[in-house]
Amino acid sequence: LYIESLKEYIRIVTKAKSILTKFQLGQIEEMLEKNNFIKVHRSFIVAKDKIDAFTATDVEIDGKQIPVGRSYKELVQSVLGTAGN
Numbered sequence: 001l002y003i004e005s006l007k008e009y010i011r012i013v014t015k016a017k018s019i020l021t022k023f024q025l026g027q028i029e030e031m032l033e034k035n036n037f038i039k040v041h042r043s044f045i046v047a048k049d050k051i052d053a054f055t056a057t058d059v060e061i062d063g064k065q066i067p068v069g070r071s072y073k074e075l076v077q078s079v080l081g082t083a084g085n
Contacts, residue, residue, distance in 0.1 A: 001014060002047065002066060
């Protein structure tokens with residue numbers, strides 16, 4: 001569903017479980033397919049097809065609100081379409 005950076009660790013969240021591993025977000029970002037994932041914040045990468053809703057300030061995946069960083073706002077809007085606000 002999404003990957004969250006926690007300093008030198010990352011949390012990979014799936015429907016079934018959450019996995020904590022010692023990776024940096026940049027390392028995992030290089031391994032992911034660009035078509036399926038989008039970095040929406042310096043601490044979050046999300047699976048595009050799992051996004052339920054989004055605005056200019058956050059995306060929602062499986063009931064969890066994930067912030068959209070200011071510097072990622074234009075990218076998110078261009079990839080996902082124009083947000084309502």
